[in-house]
Amino acid sequence: MSSSAAFKENVSRTFRHGVHPPENKEATECRSIERVPFVREYVLPLSQHIGAPSVATVRAGERVLRGQQIAKPGGFVSTTLHTPVTGTVKAVEPRLHPNGKMMPAVVIEADPFASQKVEPAERPSPDGISNKQLVEEVQKAGLVGLGGAAFPSHVKLSLPKDRKIEFVVINGCECEPYLTCDDRLMAERPEAVIRGTEIMMKNLGADRGYIGIEANKPEAAARLREVAPASIEIVVVQVKYPQGAEKMLIDAIMKREVPSGGLPLDIEVLTNNVGTAAAVADWFDRGVPLIERVVTVTGPGIPHPRNLMVPLGTPVSTIVEYCGGLTENTRQVIMGGPMMGMPQKSLDVPVMKGTSGILALTSVFQETAQEYPCIRCARCLEACPMFLNPTRLAQLARFEKIESLEEYHAMDCFECASCSYVCPSNIPLVQWIRMGKAMLREAKSKQ
Ligand code: SF4
Ligand code: SF4
Structure with a gap:
């Protein structure tokens, strides 16, 4: 038995329900992170996080230095946006977004000809700064959830006056098939993951x-x-999708339930991704x-799969x-993982x-072209x-x-696609539910 298999056997912590898609991580899980060479042009969309787009603070023709702010929070x-390279602003204009x-x-x-060295930005020591200062600094640094959701991190870190955080839960599950970027980050930069966790814990008063x-x-896990x-426990949980969803991870680790429509903050927990x-x-x-x-960058359509350190704004075409x-037989390219990623x-x-991954598949994942009637098998409920x-x-x-969508808690669906994945009738359940949520949101905003 391999050490990896033995490692898997003793693990019982998990959540209820979920699915087991093939992991498909072998191609990159042992490949160290490589830095990609700089390219000629970088495109930084002003909207690359949940919430209001950033507002450009530079104009065409301006010289910018790597790490300099180019857009302020809207x-x-x-959040803030910074240039990943030293160069010249060519334009602020509409470009194709993922x-x-x-x-x-x-x-x-x-x-x-620039050295592409980053001049360290001015910032305070994290020791002893207030929560308000931490929030400002994290917004200034342009941080968002790097697990794929891209929710501005400073918003999560902002602690309302009458609330407290007892536990910080960091998500290193990476439950999406194929992806290994978080795995490699934890294995290669464990000190940075721990240090960032400690900074957040200390500021929020989490024990x-x-x-x-x-x-x-x-x-x-070993690294x-x-x-x-001693204050930070590394908890190994079962391999199951969507184990990395924050509510599922809190359930697996702490057996606490985030209330329907609520946030981890409601049970005094802060969650964040390892990145x-x-x-x-x-x-x-x-x-x-x-x-x-x-x-x-992986999948059967990629001849040399890799984990790459990529400057933001690098064209996907150059990475590929x-x-x-x-490969000639590639049929689909997805940004992110196959379950929740965005087909391109x-x-x-x-x-x-x-962007956690660039995945090239030789057959379309969850192809739903041939749809059959529901046979009431209940697999989607079990998933x-x-x-x-x-x-x-x-x-x-x-x-x-x-009205009934609300009654059936449609807004609790976080679009993990487990239901669509198991449906033998190929019913595009998650697409319908996504549309239902949009209708519900629109009806509420009219009210
Ligand atoms: S209903 Fe939503 S949360 Fe439940 S399995 Fe389907 S996509 Fe996931
Ligand atoms: S999994 Fe598909 S076929 Fe089975 S009950 Fe759900 S929708 Fe119907």
Whole structure:
């Protein structure tokens, strides 16, 4: 028995329900993070996080230095954007966004003769700063959830006066098939993950921290354990999708339930991704804002799969080329993992803050072309980690029964796609539920 298999066997912590898609991580799980060469042009969409877009603070023709701010937050739920290279602003204009639309972006032409060294930004020591200062600094550093959701991190860290945080839970599960960027980050930079966790814990007054890791990442767990202080426990959890969803991870580690419609804050927990924790450390210890991230480039359509450190704004086409180009039989390219990622129509889109992976598949994942009637097998109910009734929700959305959607807790669905994955009738359940949620949101805003 391999050490990895033995490692898997003793693990019982998990949540109820969920699915077991093939992990498909072998191609990159042992590949160290490599830095990609700089390219000629970088495209930084102003909208690359949940919330209001950033507002450009530079104009065409301006010279910018790597790490310099190029856009300021467009509100509280918004963040700062920095240039990943030294060069010249070529334009602020609409460019193709990974969401398929043309969206405003800052386009930067890299200076081929610049050293591309980052001058450390001015920032305070994290020791003894107030929560308000921490929130300001994290917003200044442009940090967002790096697990894919790209929610501005400072918003989560902002502690209302009458609330407290007892536990910080850091998500190192990486439960999406194929992706290994968090795995490699934990294995190669465990000190940064721990340091960022400690900074957050200290500022929020949390006594205890947990880092949850799925059992298929033994090296990462071992490396973190070597450097973790007694106040931070490395918790190995079962390999199951969507173990990395914050509510599922809290359930697996602490057996606490986040109330319906509520937040981890309601049960005195803060959650964050391992990449975000390392980015907090990078800001306070090195003065480096979020200008690059680890991206897993993989799938059967990629000849040389890799984990790459990529400057934000790098065109996906150049990253794919760097990994050998797409094989001729590639049928789908997804940004992120196959379960929750965004399928792309063009490679002419940039790597963004939330881009955890570039996945090239030779068959379309969860192809739903041939749809059959529901056979009432209840597999979708057994898969749903939120204990929802996906088949009923999809039906309600299809017939626009908006009031009933609320009654059946449609907004608790976080679109993990487990229900669609198990449906033998290929019913696009998550797509219907997503539409139902949008209808519900619209009806509420009209009210
Ligand atoms: S209903 Fe939503 S939360 Fe439940 S399995 Fe489907 S997508 Fe996931
Ligand atoms: S899994 Fe598909 S076929 Fe089975 S009950 Fe759900 S919607 Fe119907």
